[in-house]
Amino acid sequence: MIDQSHPPPTDPSLTPRSLEVMQSGVDSGLHSGAQIYASVNGRVAANFAVGKAAAGVAMSTDSLVPWLSNSKPLGAVALAQLRERGLLDFDDRVAGFIPEFTRDGKSGKDEITLRHILTHTAGLSIFDDFPEASWDGIIATICAAGVQDDWVVGDTAGYDPRTSWYILGEVVRRVDGRDYGRYVREEIFEPLRMLDSWMSMTRAQFAEYGDRNALLPITDGEQSSMAYYEKRAGQMAPAGSARGPISELGRFYEAMLTGFRGTDTTVLRADSVKLLASRHRTGKPDLTMQYVMDWGLGFQIDSKRYAPTHPYGFGRHASDSTFGHGGMQSSNAFADPDRGLAVAFFFNSRPGEAAHHRRSQQLAAAIYEDLGEDLGLES
Numbered sequence: 001m002i003d004q005s006h007p008p009p010t011d012p013s014l015t016p017r018s019l020e021v022m023q024s025g026v027d028s029g030l031h032s033g034a035q036i037y038a039s040v041n042g043r044v045a046a047n048f049a050v051g052k053a054a055a056g057v058a059m060s061t062d063s064l065v066p067w068l069s070n071s072k073p074l075g076a077v078a079l080a081q082l083r084e085r086g087l088l089d090f091d092d093r094v095a096g097f098i099p100e101f102t103r104d105g106k107s108g109k110d111e112i113t114l115r116h117i118l119t120h121t122a123g124l125s126i127f128d129d130f131p132e133a134s135w136d137g138i139i140a141t142i143c144a145a146g147v148q149d150d151w152v153v154g155d156t157a158g159y160d161p162r163t164s165w166y167i168l169g170e171v172v173r174r175v176d177g178r179d180y181g182r183y184v185r186e187e188i189f190e191p192l193r194m195l196d197s198w199m200s201m202t203r204a205q206f207a208e209y210g211d212r213n214a215l216l217p218i219t220d221g222e223q224s225s226m227a228y229y230e231k232r233a234g235q236m237a238p239a240g241s242a243r244g245p246i247s248e249l250g251r252f253y254e255a256m257l258t259g260f261r262g263t264d265t266t267v268l269r270a271d272s273v274k275l276l277a278s279r280h281r282t283g284k285p286d287l288t289m290q291y292v293m294d295w296g297l298g299f300q301i302d303s304k305r306y307a308p309t310h311p312y313g314f315g316r317h318a319s320d321s322t323f324g325h326g327g328m329q330s331s332n333a334f335a336d337p338d339r340g341l342a343v344a345f346f347f348n349s350r351p352g353e354a355a356h357h358r359r360s361q362q363l364a365a366a367i368y369e370d371l372g373e374d375l376g377l378e379s
Contacts (some may be wrong), residue, residue, distance in 0.1 A: 006061060026051040033058075034051060037246050057211045057214075067327050074188055078184060080272045081268060084268070087176075098170055116153055119297065120159050158287035254335075293312060314334040315365040
């Protein structure tokens with residue numbers, strides 16, 4: 001099913017500072033294409049693309065782009081839905097759903113709860129990738145491993161790029177019965193009319209989108225080829241395999257913004273959104289990110305209170321209550337309840353942490369400044 005109901009593109013000249021950040025990156029070779037979507041109180045304020053999606057193919061607002069770790073909040077919403085149905089709670093132990101999680105008697109794993117995973121305080125052993133493994137094989141590998149050395153579950157903090165989100169996906173599967181990708185599609189994407197968003201796609205689905213599939217080159221060679229991305233599109237990874245137009249990720253944050261501000265959404269009650277997007281982990285140094293960072297349940301919370309130029313955040317104008325997530329060296333998305341602002345943007349390159357943080361912070365600041373009057377910002 002290909003969606004034809006996306007909002008029309010906006011005139012980029014209406015948001016000139018944002019356009020300048022995106023286009024200057026194209027001109028300098030930092031990235032070859034970019035997308036941005038922003039809305040204020042549900043009104044579309046920016047929705048445009050620049051540059052190329054792939055060789056000879058223009059980037060458009062309809063191009064499907066990889067979200068990478070922007071996929072993680074979907075897992076938090078899935079668990080919150082099951083909590084609303086009385087099927088689990090965030091302080092439930094993982095082993096209560098996956099008995100083999102502690103079958104080998106590994107020290108500390110019996111204490112791990114869903115909340116620990118959602119706040120990145122579980123300390124599961126980190127596995128870089130599982131490119132050819134089956135889902136059951138991945139779960140077995142994680143269950144057989146222990147907690148990281150010198151880790152105090154629930155106290156030590158360190159962002160887990162991928163491992164623990166497989167466990168959350170398996171909890172969803174065991175509680176609901178559907179595999180994780182199908183669950184997210186049917187319970188989150190479809191109700192929010194994110195019909196071009198997928199956790200994974202068959203080869204036929206990927207082929208149907210044709211030139212709407214955008215590349216995110218990592219290195220020269222195979223990883224820059226469409227064949228590589230066609231293969232990867234079929235590999236479902238809860239922490240990072242979601243893809244779709246960036247406007248649909250923006251639609252997700254519009255729903256989260258609505259819920260946070262007190263109105264039930266089509267996917268979660270307002271109190272559930274507020275719970276996810278409030279601070280649960282505060283003032284802890286993150287061993288992975290090397291910064292003090294606050295977390296909700298699956299969502300990063302603005303942490304400029306600890307460092308005014310915090311690189312893992314939503315720009316210098318974001319309110320203290322702003323929540324969202326990033327995608328590795330390529331994207332960022334967030335909701336600012338104080339301003340009524342929802343934003344998502346994507347660059348199709350991974351230029352290294354420092355270069356990406358600079359452009360991400362610049363674009364986040366630029367969209368606030370472009371929309372300053374609507375947001376009530378002082379000039």
